[in-house]
Amino acid sequence: EAGVAQSPRYKIIEKRQSVAFWCNPISGHATLYWYQQILGQGPKLLIQFQNNGVVDDSQLPKDRFSAERLKGVDSTLKIQPAKLEDSAVYLCASSLGGDRNTDTQYFGPGTRLTVL
Amino acid sequence: AQSVTQLGSHVSVSEGALVLLRCNYSSSVPPYLFWYVQYPNQGLQLLLKYTSAATLVKGINGFEAEFKKSETSFHLTKPSAHMSDAAEYFCAVSARGRQLTFGSGTQLTVLP
Numbered sequence: 542e543a544g545v546a547q548s549p550r551y552k553i554i555e556k557r558q559s560v561a562f563w564c565n566p567i568s569g570h571a572t573l574y575w576y577q578q579i580l581g582q583g584p585k586l587l588i589q590f591q592n593n594g595v596v597d598d599s600q601l602p603k604d605r606f607s608a609e610r611l612k613g614v615d616s617t618l619k620i621q622p623a624k625l626e627d628s629a630v631y632l633c634a635s636s637l638g639g640d641r642n643t644d645t646q647y648f649g650p651g652t653r654l655t656v657l
Numbered sequence: 658a659q660s661v662t663q664l665g666s667h668v669s670v671s672e673g674a675l676v677l678l679r680c681n682y683s684s685s686v687p688p689y690l691f692w693y694v695q696y697p698n699q700g701l702q703l704l705l706k707y708t709s710a711a712t713l714v715k716g717i718n719g720f721e722a723e724f725k726k727s728e729t730s731f732h733l734t735k736p737s738a739h740m741s742d743a744a745e746y747f748c749a750v751s752a753r754g755r756q757l758t759f760g761s762g763t764q765l766t767v768l769p
Contacts, residue, residue, distance in 0.1 A: 545700065583661075583747050583759030584701070597756055632700060642751045643689050643708045648700030 543567065545649035547633050553655045559621040562652045564633030566614070571638030572596075573610055574646060575618050578630040590616065591638060620654075628656045659684040661748050661760035669766040676720075676735040678763050680748030683729065690731040691749040691757070692722055701747060707731060718742070743767045 546565040554560050566573050571592050576584035587606065589597040592613040601608070605624070610616040620627055630651040636644035664679040682688055689708050693701040705716025712724040722733045731748060748760045 581666075581761065583749070583761050585759070586756045589756065634700070642753055642755070643706070645703050645706070646701075646757065648693075648702070650698065650700050 545633055545635055545647055547631075547649040547652055549652055550650065551653050551655075553657065554623055555657050556625055557622040559619065560623055560654060561617050561619045562631050562633075562654075564616045564618070564649060566616070566633070566635030567647055569637070570635035570647070571613070572636045572644065573616050574634040574636075575608055575616070576632040576634065578632055578651070580629070584632055587618070623654075623656045625656050628654055630654070659688065659750050659752060659755060659758050661750050661758060663746075663748050663760035663763050665763055666761065667764045667766065669768055670738045671768045672740055673737050676733070676738045676742065676765065678733040678746050678748075678765065680722075680731045680733065680760060681729050682731060682748070682750045684750055684752050686752045686755075689751045690722075690724060691751075692716065692720070692731075692733050693747045693749060693759075695745045695747065695762075697744075704733070704746075738765075738767045740767050740769065 573590045575587045578584040587601045588608045590610040593610045608618045630653050632651045634646040634648045636646045660683045662681045691706045692704040695701045705714045707724045715721045720735045745762045745764050747762045751757045
């Protein structure tokens, strides 16, 4: 079974530039998550989708971050414009979607973003 | 509100020794608790989870954890450490209607 795919794996940009990350979840998984993991910290949820609808985006900085999940499969996360403090690993995860609290989340390898 | 505290950002054990990684949680409602492992340059992988059934939970790779409500703890243990256990370990909590909240992680080093 293929896992969660993410690209690119690494990205270096200058502040005020834009960047986009792509995620392809495990086939059949209805729920998709984007997390931000800053060095030395645990992952922090940015946004959660159930199919193509947003379930929770309470911690997404909406002035600069946006995400979409068209057709309920792939998802993209965009930052525009980037700030130095956005340097982090961006993790995508997916789950079956039966129970948002006890579902096992399967994580991709992440995209490491460096903002200079 | 809910939170997780992992005591000890770095833990070192000798190969073959007991592994004990500590996790304390705070939740105003009955929690669900998870341990994830992260190897370098990889995503997180679920080790085990507590979802209000048996309080002693067995996971993959010989790890287990015990939910102790009176101590608000969910410590991770393994009787005998292996070199391949070297990784970062994250404890996480969720509850009905709430998102998954992670601790700051514990880096486990296994010494030969």
